[in-house]
Amino acid sequence: MTICYCSLHARLFIWAQHTWADFPRETIMKIQRYYNIIRSTRGEDPSLGVVEAACDECIQSIQYIYGTALNDIDSP
């Protein structure tokens, strides 16, 4: 199972609820280390691991920055 995690905002995507939630960085680092151990003992499994992803807060920030930039462009 792949875990989607935003390290910038320390948020984890919960697949069952299709939502993002705060999740401690220390815990995700432990999970990543466990995955690395499993990979080293069983071989590479691309479906297993933690992937960096843009969370809901990333999207809101991008939308805000993009909207501000569009307003600046539209302003006379």
Ligand SMILES: [Zn+2]
């Ligand atoms: Zn984020």
